[in-house]
Amino acid sequence: xxxxxxxxxxxxxxxxxxxxxxxxxxxxxxxxxxxxxxxxxxxxxxxxxxxxxxxxxxxxxxxxxxxxxxxxxxxxxxxxxxxxxxxxxxxxxxxxxxxxxxxxxxxxxxxxxxxxxxxxxxxxxxxxxxxxxxxxxxxxxxxxxxxxxxxxxxxxxxxxxxxxxxxxxxxxxxxxxxxxxxx
Amino acid sequence: xxxxxxxxxxxxxxxxxxxxxxxxxxxxxxxxxxxxxxxxxxxxxxxxxxxxxxxxxxxxxxxxxxxxxxxxxxxxxxxxxxxxxxxxxxxxxxxxxxxxxxxxxxxxxxxxxxxxxxxxxxxxxxxxxxxxxxxxxxxxxxxxxxxxxxxxxxxxxxxxxxxxxxxxxxxxxxxxxxxxxxxxxxxxxxxxxxxxxxxxxxxxxxxxxxxxxxxxxxxxxxxxxxxxxxxxxxxxxxxxxxxxxxxxxxxxxxxxxxxxxxxxxxxxxxxxxxxxxxxxxxxxxxxxxxxxxxxxxxxxxxxxxxxxxxxxxxxxxxxxxxxxxxxxxxxxxxxxxxxxxxxxxxxxxxxxxxxxxxxxxxxxxxxxxxxxxxxxxxxxxx
Numbered sequence: 001x002x003x004x005x006x007x008x009x010x011x012x013x014x015x016x017x018x019x020x021x022x023x024x025x026x027x028x029x030x031x032x033x034x035x036x037x038x039x040x041x042x043x044x045x046x047x048x049x050x051x052x053x054x055x056x057x058x059x060x061x062x063x064x065x066x067x068x069x070x071x072x073x074x075x076x077x078x079x080x081x082x083x084x085x086x087x088x089x090x091x092x093x094x095x096x097x098x099x100x101x102x103x104x105x106x107x108x109x110x111x112x113x114x115x116x117x118x119x120x121x122x123x124x125x126x127x128x129x130x131x132x133x134x135x136x137x138x139x140x141x142x143x144x145x146x147x148x149x150x151x152x153x154x155x156x157x158x159x160x161x162x163x164x165x166x167x168x169x170x171x172x173x174x175x176x177x178x179x180x181x182x183x
Numbered sequence: 184x185x186x187x188x189x190x191x192x193x194x195x196x197x198x199x200x201x202x203x204x205x206x207x208x209x210x211x212x213x214x215x216x217x218x219x220x221x222x223x224x225x226x227x228x229x230x231x232x233x234x235x236x237x238x239x240x241x242x243x244x245x246x247x248x249x250x251x252x253x254x255x256x257x258x259x260x261x262x263x264x265x266x267x268x269x270x271x272x273x274x275x276x277x278x279x280x281x282x283x284x285x286x287x288x289x290x291x292x293x294x295x296x297x298x299x300x301x302x303x304x305x306x307x308x309x310x311x312x313x314x315x316x317x318x319x320x321x322x323x324x325x326x327x328x329x330x331x332x333x334x335x336x337x338x339x340x341x342x343x344x345x346x347x348x349x350x351x352x353x354x355x356x357x358x359x360x361x362x363x364x365x366x367x368x369x370x371x372x373x374x375x376x377x378x379x380x381x382x383x384x385x386x387x388x389x390x391x392x393x394x395x396x397x398x399x400x401x402x403x404x405x406x407x408x409x410x411x412x413x414x415x416x417x418x419x420x421x422x423x424x425x426x427x428x429x430x431x432x433x434x435x436x437x438x439x440x441x442x443x444x445x446x447x448x449x450x451x452x453x454x455x456x457x458x459x460x461x462x463x464x465x466x467x468x469x470x471x472x473x474x475x476x477x478x479x480x481x482x483x484x485x486x487x488x489x490x491x492x493x494x495x496x497x498x499x500x501x502x503x504x505x506x507x508x509x510x511x512x513x514x515x516x517x518x519x520x521x522x523x524x525x526x527x528x529x530x531x532x533x534x535x536x537x538x539x540x541x542x543x544x545x546x547x548x549x550x551x552x553x554x555x556x557x558x559x560x561x562x563x564x565x
Contacts, residue, residue, distance in 0.1 A: 035313065035314060035315055036314075036315075039343060039344050062312060062343070063310070063312045063313040064313060066313070102283070103283040105278060106313060107278065107314070108278075
């Protein structure tokens, strides 16, 4: 895990601390949603392993340049940093993150203060993860990513890859619970 | 979750759709509500009107069909629609749906000419698409190229993977509801498609029968559908109808019960199925039932003092013993065949019925006709 993190981090791997993992395996895929995505260019192209590495597969916005991505997790996690990659002009610029807010829409997304927000630099969209305000993401059941605009102001935003780094919290895995047998 | 936007503007008074545009639209809306709620118990439907004094939400998305249909009663036609506002209010109402996981859909009945610019509509369409709301457009009523072009523009702006649809229904011999049933508005996409269409077909019908249900296959359903539809319309004309009913009921009753003969004592036909009810018979039944109930209630309170009132009531119906007996017989039969009611139970108690008949003015218990009647009631309840 640290190796892959180091490779994608390029020069500034100091952002990634020891112990952070790619939270890909803890995503609850059945609940992942993305508003305003183009039908043929869905969120999975950016989020899922295999797709996100494929340069020809992108997440694209549809009616306008904004995207609202909802990612629930199978267990509680701590979020450390976020990597958002894209091509120069159409890559995201202003990104707002919301922890544990479900079912937001474009009309009310700006009614809530974001847990963190960031303006992606060229370095970021080329592979440098953004460290988030760790204290605000200690107990995350779901993450909402609001992409408000893109680098060039074009009508369509394209996202190549989204990777979430963090750690898991000790949570009871309900599937692993077994009934105590009476002997 | 679905919101239906109704056009209740002045343009809906036109009679080019039978009986008039508004009624045809209301029928279609009722059918859609029924079909949606039947196809999946978790489906919710809400209704709003776009004209009148302004856009008004009649009922927020609910799965209670009775509540939805109730709010459609007494709707008045007037004013002009505000299509843009209607769609936007619908979107807002959907946002506040209880189950956030439900897909959002707006069905808009566009009967008036469209006064908004195409660009405005396209912007609205894009906003709907952005928020993952599907839109079904029923283009009926006023027809002009500009309207069609604007609505087509709206549809293409909102359409995402064919989840939105537009249907053009020109005026013609077929009812608006019948035309809509075979369209994606009823058959839906991913909303339990086939179940939806089947429910809609059962509710509305595609065959040539009135109400689409074969009276031979399902007489009770045909009866219930017809009765409920006709009851509504007849209630407003109750007073005027009574006189006409009196004259015709004898003929109708005869036709219904025996088919040919005009036998006075219909005791022999107590068990005949009302396979093809006449509208007037049932209006009569309801009026008679109402009056009989009144009579019963009063007789239960104090028989002596209320004779005069009952006298008035009964005299409204008829002046002749003969007609009265027929009426009572019909009413009793109808009650016995219908769902259990207090009336039903009360009337099956023969002593009670006999005492009522005896106390009614103009009815002589020793009259052979009345005796036959009482005998028939006895045999009926056995």
